[in-house]
Amino acid sequence: MVDLSVTVGGVRMKNPVMPASGSIAEGMADVVDLGRLGAIVLKTITPDLRQGVKPPRVVEYTDATLFSIGIPSKGPDYLLNHTVPFFDKFGPPVIASISADTVEDFGKLAGYITDPRIAAIEANISCPNLRAHGRAFGMDPVASAQVITAMKANTTLPIWAKLTPNVGDIAEMARCVEGAGADAVITANAILGMAIDAETMTPRLGNVVGGLTGPAVKPVILRMVNQCAEAVKIPVIGCGGIATGEDVVEYMLAGASAVQIGTTNFVHTSAMEQSIDWVADYCTRKGIARVSDLTGALMLPGDQPSEQRGAVAL
Amino acid sequence: MTMTATAQAEAPAGRFPRAENRCRVVSNDPVNAEYRLLLVEAPATGLTAYAGQFFHLLCPTTHTDQPFLRRPMSIYRIDRENRRLGFLYKVTGKGTRALMTLGPGDELNATGPLGVGFDLPAGTQHVAMVARGVGLATLAPLARFAAERGARVTAILSARAPDLLMSRDELEAAGAGVIEVNDLDGTSKPEDVADRLREIHAEVPIDFMATCGSNRLLGLTRGLCAEWGIPGQVAVEAFMGCGLGMCFACVVPVRDAEGKEEMKRVCYDGPVFSVNEVTTW
Numbered sequence: 001m002v003d004l005s006v007t008v009g010g011v012r013m014k015n016p017v018m019p020a021s022g023s024i025a026e027g028m029a030d031v032v033d034l035g036r037l038g039a040i041v042l043k044t045i046t047p048d049l050r051q052g053v054k055p056p057r058v059v060e061y062t063d064a065t066l067f068s069i070g071i072p073s074k075g076p077d078y079l080l081n082h083t084v085p086f087f088d089k090f091g092p093p094v095i096a097s098i099s100a101d102t103v104e105d106f107g108k109l110a111g112y113i114t115d116p117r118i119a120a121i122e123a124n125i126s127c128p129n130l131r132a133h134g135r136a137f138g139m140d141p142v143a144s145a146q147v148i149t150a151m152k153a154n155t156t157l158p159i160w161a162k163l164t165p166n167v168g169d170i171a172e173m174a175r176c177v178e179g180a181g182a183d184a185v186i187t188a189n190a191i192l193g194m195a196i197d198a199e200t201m202t203p204r205l206g207n208v209v210g211g212l213t214g215p216a217v218k219p220v221i222l223r224m225v226n227q228c229a230e231a232v233k234i235p236v237i238g239c240g241g242i243a244t245g246e247d248v249v250e251y252m253l254a255g256a257s258a259v260q261i262g263t264t265n266f267v268h269t270s271a272m273e274q275s276i277d278w279v280a281d282y283c284t285r286k287g288i289a290r291v292s293d294l295t296g297a298l299m300l301p302g303d304q305p306s307e308q309r310g311a312v313a314l
Numbered sequence: 315m316t317m318t319a320t321a322q323a324e325a326p327a328g329r330f331p332r333a334e335n336r337c338r339v340v341s342n343d344p345v346n347a348e349y350r351l352l353l354v355e356a357p358a359t360g361l362t363a364y365a366g367q368f369f370h371l372l373c374p375t376t377h378t379d380q381p382f383l384r385r386p387m388s389i390y391r392i393d394r395e396n397r398r399l400g401f402l403y404k405v406t407g408k409g410t411r412a413l414m415t416l417g418p419g420d421e422l423n424a425t426g427p428l429g430v431g432f433d434l435p436a437g438t439q440h441v442a443m444v445a446r447g448v449g450l451a452t453l454a455p456l457a458r459f460a461a462e463r464g465a466r467v468t469a470i471l472s473a474r475a476p477d478l479l480m481s482r483d484e485l486e487a488a489g490a491g492v493i494e495v496n497d498l499d500g501t502s503k504p505e506d507v508a509d510r511l512r513e514i515h516a517e518v519p520i521d522f523m524a525t526c527g528s529n530r531l532l533g534l535t536r537g538l539c540a541e542w543g544i545p546g547q548v549a550v551e552a553f554m555g556c557g558l559g560m561c562f563a564c565v566v567p568v569r570d571a572e573g574k575e576e577m578k579r580v581c582y583d584g585p586v587f588s589v590n591e592v593t594t595w
Contacts, residue, residue, distance in 0.1 A: 022560075023560060024560050025582075026559065027556075027558035028558060030330055030331050030332040031330055031333060031334070031425070031558065032330070051576065051577045052562060052565065055563075055564075056553065056563075057563040058563040060382050060383050063380075064382065065382065065383065067555070069561065072562050072565075214382065265556070265560065266383065266555050266556035266560065267383060267556075269334060269425065269558070270334060
């Protein structure tokens, strides 16, 4: 019997598979057993009520999607009175996710939703910082660290920082949030993109730009997870184009302690459950007693120093 | 709007009310120059569908088309006796082009039934439905359901040309009185359609209206419902991400009773809404 359990950023989970924030809602419970998941990550909320951006909100590619939804939010009271009670009954730890326009609001909101039914809070720092001309918190190491510091000052719950991939050196971002006290990092949010309709000469998204997600982004985020895992001691949660159990294993070998499945949930509702089963079979087949032994177990060719992996021979 | 018990013929079949139904294709043939009928054998959960709901179809991949997302398709026929579901579709893009390649015996993965369908008030005597193009596909199961419950059904079918009109037979078999209008002979003008409905209403009062497939017909339906003080519902179409209310991609602005506008999910809060709620789509 393989031990699938992992402990990530202060949260013990019976397996390493959870949904990415925003990729499930109440409707998922009509189709699959949410009780089987390692954790249940909720959609990001903001302190204020938001309707989201103007449609159209999604563009489709061969194995990716470009979404711009704009974080529709019913606010913290709805979260505590409706969303948390709905998901709490399934058993797995519930992870809230928050975003805000300012560092102070991140802190206040973290304090406001601190509740025994919530196991950890994800800091979605990929949103624009209104005090910095709309530049995303996550693109600025100082602002990112300030968000984590403010949240830690207002709550006793573990804080998971969800990094944006839209930076030059994601390992440096991971180090900054670790230094500010983050209990784990999630690598990563969506890759900024844009889509244009040549016929109408207009953007395909109401918001013009959106986030690229889905299997196509896996190689990019896998590389980032590996870089983050080498840079920090806190656990790294892999999140980028995971669709199968094999993807889960690859992310763990790269250094992830757990993973999140996002866009694939929109197409294959059974993907999370099937991934859990596949990983258990894989561990049995490989004689691996604990799934946590996979974390960082990537075998590198020869004695090539890792520093050289960033260089590409031309 | 309550999810009507009236429209649901049987209790959910499995542990979950919705499922990735692994259906088997029975046939997938053209019905006219533009539309095709896809008939599949469906597992028990799929057969719990009721009028106005939809399925989210995993399209096959072909040399030219690799649709990543599923495609929402309203239910055209619910045949519980033969354990079959029917979908009427027009080939418009890569999803439907890929669907076109399915043949008898192929598997079709159909998530559903999804969404909130029509809520026919108990005791309804006379249903008038107005549909354009493939919007008719969505209304056909409602015609059958209403007729089975003893209501008279009048269906006005609108199309660009007479040979693109579909499903007269399907609707008549369901017990509906069918009136066809088209753009070529000018009979499809909304004001003319409204006048014909007023004549019908004067003979046998209409107490419920349903529409799908045209903004102009939605406006007409909303106007007549207000004029006669009766309820009306519209099935809204949208490009979707997940079909389960999770991604919030398919939202439309909806007005509540106080006139406050809110973005609602076509896939989860709809696809059927009151004609008074929907502002534009």
